[in-house]
Amino acid sequence: xxxxxxxxxxxxxxxxxxxxxxxxxxxxxxxxxxxxxxxxxxxxxxxxxxxxxxxxxxxxxxxxxxxxxxxxxxxxxxxxxxxxxxxxxxxxxxxxxxxxxxxxxxxxxxxxxxxxxxxxxxxxxxxxxxxxxxxxxxxxxxxxxxxxxxxxxxxxxxxxxxxxxxxxxxxxxxxxxxxxxxxxxxxxxxxxxxxxxxxxxxxxxxxxxxxxxxxxxxxxxxxxxxxxxxxxxxxxxxxxxxxxxxxxxxxxxxxxxxxxxxxxxxxxxxxxxxxxxxxxxxxxxxxxxxxxxxx
Amino acid sequence: xxxxxxxxxxxxxxxxxxxxxxxxxxxxxxxxxxxxxxxxxxxxxxxxxxxxxxxxxxxxxxxxxxxxxxxxxxxxxxxxxxxxxxxxxxxxxxxxxxxxxxxxxxxxxxxxxxxxxxxxxxxxxxxxxxxxxxxxxxxxxxxxxxxxxxxxxxxxxxxxxxxxxxxxxxxxxxxxxxxxxxxxxxxxxxxxxxxxxxxxxxxxxxxxxxxxxxxxxxxxxxxxxxxxxxxxxxxxxxxxxxxxxxxxxxxxxxxxxxxxxxxxxxxxxxxxxxxxxxxxxxxx
Amino acid sequence: xxxxxxxxxxxxxxxxxxxxxxxxxxxxxxxxxxxxxxxxxxxxxxxxxxxxxxxxxxxxxxxxxxxxxxxxxxxxxxxxxxxxxxxxxxxxxxxxxxxxxxxxxxxxxxxxxxxxxxxxxxxxxxxxxxxxxxxxxxxxxxxxxxxxxxxxxxxxxxxxxxxxxxxxxxxxxxxxxxxxxxxxxxxxxxxxxxxxxxxxxxxxxxxxxxxxxxxxxxxxxxxxxxxxxxxxxxxxxxxxxxxxxxxxxxxxxxxxxxxxxxxxxxxxxxxxxxxxxxxxxxxxxxxxxxxxxxxxxxxxxxxxxxxxxxxxxxxxxxxxxxxxxxxxxxxxxxxxxxxxxxxxxxxxxxxxxxxxxxxxxxxx
Numbered sequence: 001x002x003x004x005x006x007x008x009x010x011x012x013x014x015x016x017x018x019x020x021x022x023x024x025x026x027x028x029x030x031x032x033x034x035x036x037x038x039x040x041x042x043x044x045x046x047x048x049x050x051x052x053x054x055x056x057x058x059x060x061x062x063x064x065x066x067x068x069x070x071x072x073x074x075x076x077x078x079x080x081x082x083x084x085x086x087x088x089x090x091x092x093x094x095x096x097x098x099x100x101x102x103x104x105x106x107x108x109x110x111x112x113x114x115x116x117x118x119x120x121x122x123x124x125x126x127x128x129x130x131x132x133x134x135x136x137x138x139x140x141x142x143x144x145x146x147x148x149x150x151x152x153x154x155x156x157x158x159x160x161x162x163x164x165x166x167x168x169x170x171x172x173x174x175x176x177x178x179x180x181x182x183x184x185x186x187x188x189x190x191x192x193x194x195x196x197x198x199x200x201x202x203x204x205x206x207x208x209x210x211x212x213x214x215x216x217x218x219x220x221x222x223x224x225x226x227x228x229x230x231x232x233x234x235x236x237x238x239x240x241x242x243x244x245x246x247x248x249x250x251x252x253x254x255x256x257x258x259x260x261x262x263x264x265x266x267x268x269x270x271x272x273x274x275x276x277x278x279x280x281x282x283x284x285x286x287x288x289x290x291x292x293x294x295x
Numbered sequence: 296x297x298x299x300x301x302x303x304x305x306x307x308x309x310x311x312x313x314x315x316x317x318x319x320x321x322x323x324x325x326x327x328x329x330x331x332x333x334x335x336x337x338x339x340x341x342x343x344x345x346x347x348x349x350x351x352x353x354x355x356x357x358x359x360x361x362x363x364x365x366x367x368x369x370x371x372x373x374x375x376x377x378x379x380x381x382x383x384x385x386x387x388x389x390x391x392x393x394x395x396x397x398x399x400x401x402x403x404x405x406x407x408x409x410x411x412x413x414x415x416x417x418x419x420x421x422x423x424x425x426x427x428x429x430x431x432x433x434x435x436x437x438x439x440x441x442x443x444x445x446x447x448x449x450x451x452x453x454x455x456x457x458x459x460x461x462x463x464x465x466x467x468x469x470x471x472x473x474x475x476x477x478x479x480x481x482x483x484x485x486x487x488x489x490x491x492x493x494x495x496x497x498x499x500x501x502x503x504x505x506x507x508x509x510x511x512x513x514x515x516x517x518x519x520x521x522x523x524x525x526x527x528x529x530x531x532x533x534x535x536x537x538x539x540x541x542x543x544x545x546x547x548x549x550x551x552x553x554x555x556x557x558x559x560x561x562x563x564x565x566x567x568x569x570x571x572x573x574x575x576x577x578x579x
Numbered sequence: 580x581x582x583x584x585x586x587x588x589x590x591x592x593x594x595x596x597x598x599x600x601x602x603x604x605x606x607x608x609x610x611x612x613x614x615x616x617x618x619x620x621x622x623x624x625x626x627x628x629x630x631x632x633x634x635x636x637x638x639x640x641x642x643x644x645x646x647x648x649x650x651x652x653x654x655x656x657x658x659x660x661x662x663x664x665x666x667x668x669x670x671x672x673x674x675x676x677x678x679x680x681x682x683x684x685x686x687x688x689x690x691x692x693x694x695x696x697x698x699x700x701x702x703x704x705x706x707x708x709x710x711x712x713x714x715x716x717x718x719x720x721x722x723x724x725x726x727x728x729x730x731x732x733x734x735x736x737x738x739x740x741x742x743x744x745x746x747x748x749x750x751x752x753x754x755x756x757x758x759x760x761x762x763x764x765x766x767x768x769x770x771x772x773x774x775x776x777x778x779x780x781x782x783x784x785x786x787x788x789x790x791x792x793x794x795x796x797x798x799x800x801x802x803x804x805x806x807x808x809x810x811x812x813x814x815x816x817x818x819x820x821x822x823x824x825x826x827x828x829x830x831x832x833x834x835x836x837x838x839x840x841x842x843x844x845x846x847x848x849x850x851x852x853x854x855x856x857x858x859x860x861x862x863x864x865x866x867x868x869x870x871x872x873x874x875x876x877x878x879x880x881x882x883x884x885x886x887x888x889x890x891x892x893x894x895x896x897x898x899x900x901x902x903x904x905x906x907x908x909x910x911x912x913x914x915x916x917x918x919x920x921x922x923x924x925x926x927x928x929x930x931x932x933x934x935x936x937x938x939x940x941x942x943x
Contacts, residue, residue, distance in 0.1 A: 001404060008403035010482070015409065018394035018453065025450045026416050029427035036426070090316050096309050104313045106562060108320045113561035115511030117529035118550035122323040125330065125543050133326055133343045140342030167319060172572075179573035187664035190631050195678035195725070196652035205677070209668040228420035231513045235533065249420045256426050257518055269423040280418045298633065298648055 030273075037267035043260035055267035064243050065251065065268070072227065072247040074158055075165075079226040080219060082166040087173020094174070095181045105178070112171035120235035123164045127151055151237055157245045161236060165226065173218055180214035181207070216286035224279055227272070248272050324554065331355070331548035338543050354548035369549055371524055372531035376553075379441060379516075379527060380509040383448040387505045388498060390449070391456035396486055398457065399464035400472075416454045422514050424450055432519060439521040447515050452505045459504060462570075463497030464490070500567035507557050528553045581642035581655075581732040581765060582607045583628065589636030590623050590789075597623045599789035600637070605767060605782075610759050612768045614776040615786035615812070622737060624786070625769045629735050630654050641732055652681070657726035658735040662742060663718045665710040671697075671721050672706040678729050689728075696727040699758070716747045723758065734759070736768040740775065752779060773813050777801070785809050807939040810863050810932060816895065819869070819905040821862045822936065825852050834862060836901025839880050845928040851942050856935055860942070863932035866895065869907040871914075872925045879923040884916040898922055 037055055039048040059065050094105045111119065126133050129149035138144045150160040184207065192202045208215075230249045233239060239246035239254060246254070248268060255265040325345070330338055331354055333347040358369045397403070398410050428447055429438075437443030467490060475485035513529040520526055526534070532553070535546045561568070583605040590598040598620045605611045613621040626632040628639055630651035638647045646654045657678070665674050675696060679689035697703045700720040710718055719739065726734055739755070740748045756779045759766045770776055776783045777797045784794045785808070793805040797813075804810035810818045823836045832852045834841045843849060852860075872879050885897040885904065894909040896916065907924065916922070933942040 004404045008401065011397055011401040011403040014393035014397035014401070017390040018413070018457065019409065021390055021446075021449045021453060022413060022416075024431070025428065025447070025453075026412070026424070028431070029424045032427035032430075033423065086316070089312070093309055093313050093316070096305075098306055098309060101313070104317055106565070107317045109561070109565060110324060110558055111320050113558045113565075114324065114554050115507075115529065115557060117511060117513050117532055118327070118554040119323060121532055121546055121550045122327045125547065126323060126326055128543075131339045131341075131343075131543075136341045136343040167323070171320070175569050176573055179569065185662065185664065187660045187662055188666060190626075190629075190651075191658065191660060191664035191666075191725075192677075192681075193631065193651045194629060194656065194658045195729075196681035197677075198681075201681060206666065209666075212668075224418055228422075230420060230422045235513070249422045252420075253422050253425070253514070256429075262426055265426060269426070272423065273419065276418050280415065283418070298650070 033266045033269050033273075035266075036263055037270045039263045039266075041260075041262040048263070051263070055264050056271075058264060059267055059271070064246075067243055068246045068248055068251045071158070071243075071245065075161065075229075075233075075247050076223055076226045078158075078162045079165040079169075079229070080223045082162055083169035083222060084173050084219060086166055087170035088177055090170060090174040091177035091181055094178055105174070108174060109171045111168050112175070114168075116168070116231040117235060119168060120164070120232055123167075124151070124236060127160055152241060154241075154244055157237060157241075161233060161245055164236065165229070165232065168232065169222060169225070173222065176214055176218040176221075177211065180211045184210045213286055217283065220279060220283040220286060224276060224283065227276065227279075324551075324558070327547045327551050327554070330544055331551050333544055335542065335544055354542075354544040355552075357545060358548060358552065369528070369531065369552075372526050372528040375441075375525060376510055376527040376529075379444050379448070380506050382441070382445045383452055383509040384502050384505045386445060387449060387452040387456045388502055391453055391460055391501065392491070392494075392498070393486075395457045395460035396464050396490065399461045400469065413454045413457055416450065421451055425514060425518055428515075429518060438519060439525050441525075443519050444516060444527075447519055448509050448512065450515075451512075452508050455508065456501045456505050459501040460494065460497055463494050463500075467493055496567065500564050503560055503564045504568060507560060510557055582609075582640075583733055583765060583767065584640040585624070585628070585637065586640070587637040588624070588627055588634055588639060590620070590627060590632060591635045596789050598627065601786075601789070601791050602637075603784055603791065603794060605765065607765055608763050610756070610766045610768065610779060610781045612770060612776040612780040612783045613786055614770055614773055614783055615792075617771060619786040620789040621769045621771075621786045625658075625735055625737055625767060628733075628767060629656055629658050655732040656735055657729045657731040657733075658737065659722045659726050659739045661738040663710070663722040663739075665718055665721055665725075667710050670707055670709055671702065671713070671724075674710070674721060675706075675724050675728050678725060682729075692728045692730070693724075696724045699727065699761075700724050715743050716751065719743060719751055723755070727758075727762070732765065734764050734766040736766060738770055739768075740770070741772070748775075755779065774815060777813070783813075785812055787812075803941075804863075804932070805941055807861055807863070807934045807941075810934070810941075814865060816866050816906040818932075819864045819866065819900070819903065819907075820934075821864070821901050821903045821905065823860050823862045823901065825855055825858050825860060834860075836862065836903070837899075839901050841880060841926070842878075843928055843931075844878055848928050848931055848933075851931075851933045854942050855933060857937065859936035861934040861936055861939075863934060864905070864926060865930060866906045866908045868927040868930035869900075869905065870925045870927065871896070871907065871909055871911075872923050874921065874923045876923055876925060879925045882922045882924060884918060884920040884922055886918070887914065887916050889915070896922070898924075900924070 036048070038050060038052060040051045040054070041048045090108055094101045094108070127150040129135065129147045129152060132150070135144070135147045139147070148156065150156050188206050188210070189202055192206055197205060228249055229247070230253065233245055233247060233250050234253065237245040239250040249272070252265045252268050252272070255261045255268065329345055329347060332350045332352070334349055334351050334353065337344070337347060337349065361368050398406065428450070432438050432443045432447065435443070437446065471489050472482075472485040475489045476482065480488060511529065512527070516527045516530045517533070520530065523534075528549070532546065532549060535542070535549065585601050585603045587600045587602050588598055589596065589600055601620070601624055603611070613624055615621050623632060627634055630646065630649060634647050638645055640646065641654060641656070666677065669677065672693060675693045676689055679692060694703075697706060700723055702717065702720050702724060705713060705717055705721070710721065713721065722739065736755070740751050743751060752775060768779065780797060782794060782796055783800055785792045785800060787808050793800055793809045800809060800813045804813065807820060811820055821836050823834045826833050826835045826840070828840065831842065832849060834843065834852070843852070880900070882898045882900055885899060887909070888895040888897065889912070892912065894912050894914050896907050896909050896914070898905055898907065934940065935942060
């Protein structure tokens, strides 16, 4: 081992700047978070106090945090499912052999290209309860009387956020699956047509099995991205009202920088780490499997 | 139905769905643009109008020619965003270039673990890193400085830059360095003189991508800056209503100005970016 | 099994006439090959027969039915693709079952057919493997199997051997030909390799620029090419095609090929020269129609050795005749001339072809 390292000693200088930066910004924060999760960090005093697992205990007993976990699950699952369905449909559509679809594909990428911040502000305005374009249009068509408070009414907040996420993330799914569709040999479809398969059978017998890895990778990336989605929710609702749209990452942010409970927030971060690591393992598995199959 | 009719029906359905999806995709940007050209009173008209009746540039005029230049004006935010994003890009490329080359070419002990650690960063939310980074920046005295933000931005720009550049290095045949070394280059010389010039397109893609990432960042910029004069545009937008109540026209105009360059940049590099995004996930 | 008729079929890609009025009548149980260089329209023609590409003109009949408007699945055809197009995620057995399953053939019958086909192709022991676990030759057999289980009216083969190495290609060539005879199948086979075409086919359609240049038996194509293209395409080594001019010298017509002026001895060649429309012609000579003779032999022409290429049972000599590099077979396999060695050559005038320089058509 040492011999190997010595043999490759001139490889490491290439990595030194990167490793230095990564160590400072990623490795240190990672372990510091774990460390801090066992401490009480009173905001009134500079010292910190070791309290063992108390932060974790507090989290498990906190009803708000339970709601936050529930919100995160709903958000992550439906925030993945909806963009996935729309994105898959878009990928299948732009994969047809018709004119002008490249152009359409370019247009459909716009939501993905837009930053979360301006997009969120735009949606805040579109969904505005009194003057929003959706409420206004529906009212003028006589379909509704009262305004719709998309971001205030408990039953509408999550669906609204998930809709916005569908808008923001479907292009990503489209890009990934379109790239996947492009790699399926045309001859397979030709063979299937000659073998008598309908479009429906072709989709289930060829497209889906051929895409299986890309589907897996895309879903995992989307799911992880949703669990980590901070900006969209923070700007749209700030987690409110009454924590109805709070998810774990926004909760961590608010616990750290609004209520200044750094220790408690760190404990939540560690729990989130653990969940994400499990998902990452699935993700890496899907990735390496597709790499192996790619030969 | 004959084959031709079936084909025509198929095309009609596809186009109809595509148009619907395109409208869905473009709606916010269009509405943003529409609002930004409306007078303050027309914003609240019911039914809402897509085409402003009395188009006005007043909101843009306010942005470009404010009655007074305050520390919270768009120009300051714009300069901050531009400077920070640009410096982040430069720094990320300088650090990522040799590292991604090493990941692409060498096989030293610990390589897989290091690469995994780099990529693994993307699995975790940035906000979680904010607590320790915040205390680190306080210790270093970098809160509310450009340096602090630029360095903090390495957290998420560096992994992506390394990943993108490694993809480009992987595409360059190793015979090139072998030939270079036979012709008398040192190993580092071969890298600098033969390989780096070939990655111009890769560096552009990675650079533009880094720039966009930094340009759009919100959480760090919000927490690691304190004074209004240090804010970037995304943070500035969030403070918009504290200075101008219900000025949706002004907010949409600022957001539109902020989005358009990024969308255009993205469109220009989308080919590279899509190639990078799908590499690994899609067998070629 | 059935006959297949193509009636003046056309395919346009923009302004390009990829298939330009192809008409062929293929008999029942016949093995017909479409051969030509890449871009000649042979694959497009095959895909049009399959129904994978729509016609822009003309009609296709299989049996007595006009199938021009039918879907591939309704044409009663099976096809073997260049890359086999085996379904990668399905086992060999499922690959073979697939066309039967899609046609809702009941399971026991389907299994019987799969077993029969795998026996014919001796792939029984591979049924549970995935295509990736098979060698190229084995994949080829499975692809054939998937076509056989259907028991179709017509087999279509799209360059099925081009992905195999040279040795395996020769072996599979034999097997496919044998299979066609055993199944008594009508088979339409596409290849760019004229040797494959010559060795396997009952009849060959040589295609170029979207048109059938000549349709006939291998012997016909070899011995009586219609035009310069067929002459140059069929046969290995290809026919030597030397640009020439018909000149009158001392009252008789001669052929001037570069610096060489050749005075034909036989009435046959003089007849051909008289029939020529213009002065400019192309002289076609197979490698065996030019013989190396002793220096000074009457009527011989003098050239020099360019290279000598021994292949074992034949030795080819390359030499310039009238500024055109020509290949001839040395009568002595052990001949090892060096660059610049003098050669005396005699032309076998009974096997000399003349083609019109403008139209390329054979002068007969």
